[in-house]
Amino acid sequence: MANPIATYNYWINPARRQAMATAYSPIVRGFLFPGMVYYAYITLTHFRDETGLELAMLASISFTTVVSYYVMRQHVLAGDKLSLPRLELIGLIANLLIYLNVVCYLTIHFEQNKLIYFALMAVVFSTTGITFRGTLLSVGLSLVTLYLFAAKLPQEILTQYVSISIATTFASFGMAMLLRKAIFRQIDARLLADELAAKARRLADTDMLTGIPNRRAVFEKIDYLIDQRRPFWVGIFDLDGFKAINDIYGHIVGDKLLCAIVERASKLEIPGVTFGRVGGDEFVALFPGNLPEEAAAELGNKVIEAISRPYPFALLNLVVGASAGFSHFPSMGASSAKLYEKADFALYKAKAKHRGRCLMFDATEDKEMQQATAIERELREGDLESEIYLLFQPQYSPQLQRTVGFEALARWQNPKLGLVRPDQFIRAAERSGHISKLTEIIFRKGLETLAEWPEDISLSFNLSGQDLSDQAFIMSLLGQIMKSGISPRRIEFEITETAVMTTLDLSRSLLTELRASGCKIALDDFGSGYSSYEYLDQLPLDKVKLDRSFVSKVSQSVTSREIVTSVMRLCARLELRCVLEGVETPDEMAALSELSPDLIQGYLFGRPMTAAAAMQLINAQDNPVSVREPFETIRQGSMKSCTPDDASRDLPASSRHSASRL
Structure with missing residues (x-):
C-alpha cells in the first residue's frame, strides 16, 4: 500500500515525478470537464433561486469556478509534459473552488442536511489530490470546516457529524492510497519498460565487443547529419593483417587487439568525431564540419598512424596496419548509401595502390565506381555457374x-x-x-x-x-x-x-x-x-x-x-x-x-x-x-x-x- 514515504520518494525522483504527472493528467482533465458543466448549471440555478447580494456572491463564485475550470483544463490539454508541482497547484485550486462554493452557500443559506457536502468533498478530494500533501490539505480543510459548522448544532448531532468525519477520513485516505498504489504500480511498470527499451536501444546500437557504435548506429548518425544538412566526412578504416593474427593466435587475442585499437583511436580526442565498428576489422569515423580535404586526410592518416603502432600483449608484440577511404557530404553524395559506397571505393583504391594511407574519393572516378557497382551487383545476383x-x-x-x-x-x-x-x-x-x-x-x-x-x-x-x-x-x-x-x-x-x-x-x-x-x-x-x-x-x-x-x-x-x-x-x-x-x-x-x-x-x-x-x-x-x-x-x-x-x-x-x- 502507498504511504507518505513512498510518495515522498516519488516526489524527489525526477523521473518518477514526471511519470506521476503524466499518470495524473488524465484524471485531472476528466475531473475538470464535468466540474465545469456542473457549476455552469449551478450558476443558472442561482439566477433562478437567488436575488440581490446573495445572487451576486453565489453566481460570481460559481461562474468563476466555470471559467477557472475551463482555463485549467485547456492548460492541462496543452501541456505535453506538465510538471508535477503545476499539476498539483491546478488540483488544489480546483478543490479550493469547490470548497468556496459550498462554504459560501452554507454561510448564506445554512441547512443542516447539506453539511454532508463536506464529507462528499473529502471523498472527491481524495482522488483529485495529486500528491499526499495535497490530499491531506484538501481533505483536512473540508472536515475541519464540517466540524466548525456542526459545532453550532446540539451535542447529539455534533457527535453524529464527528463520526461521519472520522469515517470519511478513513474512507478518503483509503481511497487515496489505493489509487496511488495503482498509479505507482503503473508508473513503475512504465519506467521499467522505458528503462528496458532504452537498454535494448543501447544494445542494438552498440558493438558488444568494443562498446562503440555498431553499423546500425553509425548509419543512423549519418542519416541524422544528412537530415540536419550538416557537412561531414565519412572515413572507412580497414585493418591490414588482422585476419592472420586472428587465425594464428586465436579469436581471444584478436578480440583483445580490436579493443586495444578502439581504445587507442578514442584517445586521439578528435573534436566531435564518432567512431563505429561496421564489420569484423572494419571501422567508420565521422568527422563533423566542412573540413578541407587536406585536413580530413591529415586526420585519417593520424588515426592510421596511431592504429599501426605495435601492441604489446604478454609475450607477443602484435602489429597491424590500416588503410582508409574518405567521402564528403554534401559534395560527394546526398545519401548514406552513396557516401559509404564512395568511401568504400576509395578504401579499395588505397588498399590496392596506397596501402597504409588515407585516400579521398575522386569525383572523376564516378563512372568507374558505377561500373564497378554494376559488376558487383551481377556478381551477387547473376548465375555465375553458367x-x-x-x-x-x-x-x-x-x-x-x-x-x-x-x-x-x-x-x-x-x-x-x-x-x-x-x-x-x-x-x-x-x-x-x-x-x-x-x-x-x-x-x-x-x-x-x-x-x-x-x-x-x-x-x-x-x-x-x-x-x-x-x-x-x-x-x-x-x-x-x-x-x-x-x-x-x-x-x-x-x-x-x-x-x-x-x-x-x-x-x-x-x-x-x-x-x-x-x-x-x-x-x-x-x-x-x-x-x-x-x-x-x-x-x-x-x-x-x-x-x-x-x-x-x-x-x-x-x-x-x-x-x-x-x-x-x-x-x-x-x-x-x-x-x-x-x-x-x-x-x-x-x-x-x-x-x-x-x-x-x-x-x-x-x-x-x-x-x-x-x-x-x-x-x-x-x-x-x-x-x-x-x-x-x-x-x-x-x-x-x-x-x-x-x-x-x-x-x-x-x-x-x-x-x-x-
Whole structure:
C-alpha cells in the first residue's frame, strides 16, 4: 500500500515525478470537464433561486469556478509534459473552488442536511489530490470546516457529524492510497519498460565487443547529419593483417587487439568525431564540419598512424596496419548509401595502390565506381555457374618441344554487362568478397577439364590474397582434388607477392599444406614487386614465373638479359622451375633461346584457348609428323574461334597477364 514515504520518494525522483504527472493528467482533465458543466448549471440555478447580494456572491463564485475550470483544463490539454508541482497547484485550486462554493452557500443559506457536502468533498478530494500533501490539505480543510459548522448544532448531532468525519477520513485516505498504489504500480511498470527499451536501444546500437557504435548506429548518425544538412566526412578504416593474427593466435587475442585499437583511436580526442565498428576489422569515423580535404586526410592518416603502432600483449608484440577511404557530404553524395559506397571505393583504391594511407574519393572516378557497382551487383545476383567459363594458355617446354601444362584463365559473359574484362570483375570480386566463390567455380570447372587430359599435362590456378587468408576455403580445394581422383602433382597454384605480403605467416602455412598434399606452388609475376627475392626463401615454391617486363626487353637491353639469366640460374640452383612470361615475337624467342629457357608462356606459343582447342594441341604434339607445323595451325585456328579473349587483347601488353588472372 502507498504511504507518505513512498510518495515522498516519488516526489524527489525526477523521473518518477514526471511519470506521476503524466499518470495524473488524465484524471485531472476528466475531473475538470464535468466540474465545469456542473457549476455552469449551478450558476443558472442561482439566477433562478437567488436575488440581490446573495445572487451576486453565489453566481460570481460559481461562474468563476466555470471559467477557472475551463482555463485549467485547456492548460492541462496543452501541456505535453506538465510538471508535477503545476499539476498539483491546478488540483488544489480546483478543490479550493469547490470548497468556496459550498462554504459560501452554507454561510448564506445554512441547512443542516447539506453539511454532508463536506464529507462528499473529502471523498472527491481524495482522488483529485495529486500528491499526499495535497490530499491531506484538501481533505483536512473540508472536515475541519464540517466540524466548525456542526459545532453550532446540539451535542447529539455534533457527535453524529464527528463520526461521519472520522469515517470519511478513513474512507478518503483509503481511497487515496489505493489509487496511488495503482498509479505507482503503473508508473513503475512504465519506467521499467522505458528503462528496458532504452537498454535494448543501447544494445542494438552498440558493438558488444568494443562498446562503440555498431553499423546500425553509425548509419543512423549519418542519416541524422544528412537530415540536419550538416557537412561531414565519412572515413572507412580497414585493418591490414588482422585476419592472420586472428587465425594464428586465436579469436581471444584478436578480440583483445580490436579493443586495444578502439581504445587507442578514442584517445586521439578528435573534436566531435564518432567512431563505429561496421564489420569484423572494419571501422567508420565521422568527422563533423566542412573540413578541407587536406585536413580530413591529415586526420585519417593520424588515426592510421596511431592504429599501426605495435601492441604489446604478454609475450607477443602484435602489429597491424590500416588503410582508409574518405567521402564528403554534401559534395560527394546526398545519401548514406552513396557516401559509404564512395568511401568504400576509395578504401579499395588505397588498399590496392596506397596501402597504409588515407585516400579521398575522386569525383572523376564516378563512372568507374558505377561500373564497378554494376559488376558487383551481377556478381551477387547473376548465375555465375553458367556465365563463368575458362580459357587455357599453354606452357611450352623448348627442350621437349611440347606443351607440358596450361594456366586456367577466367572469362565472364554476363547477359546484362556483356563480356566483362577479367581485370574488372576480379577486382570487383575481391572488393565485394565474392572472390572465393569465383575461385571455387573456376577450380571445379578446371578439374573437370583436366580429368580429360593426359596424365603428363598439368593445370595451374591463380589464388587471390583473400583465398590465401581463408584456411577453410583452402581445405575445401584440397577436398575437391581428392574427390576428383586427379593426382595432386598435376595441379599447380599460382600466387603473387601482393597476395601474400599482408598475411605472410598464414599464407606460408596454407601453401605448405597444399604442397604437402602433392600440389605445386608457383610465384607469379616475379620481379614486379620490391622484395621478391625474400619470398623465394620464405615460401614453399616449386616454380617461379618471371614477369614479362624483363622478358620482353631481352633482345634490346643488356640489363634485362642479365637479370633474366641470373634468375634462371638462381632457379636452377634452388631446384625451381622457371617460366618466362609474355614471349610474343620470334625475335624475343631467338634472344631467349641462347639462354636455354626451361618453360615459355606467351602469345608466340599460344593465346588463351578453349578446352577443345587445348585438347587438339595436346593430341597434335603427339603426331609423328612435324610438331611445329600442326602446333602453329591449331594455335592460330583456335584463336580465330576464341573471340571472348578480345577482352584481354585490348589491354596493354605489359598488363595482359595480370589482367587475365584467374
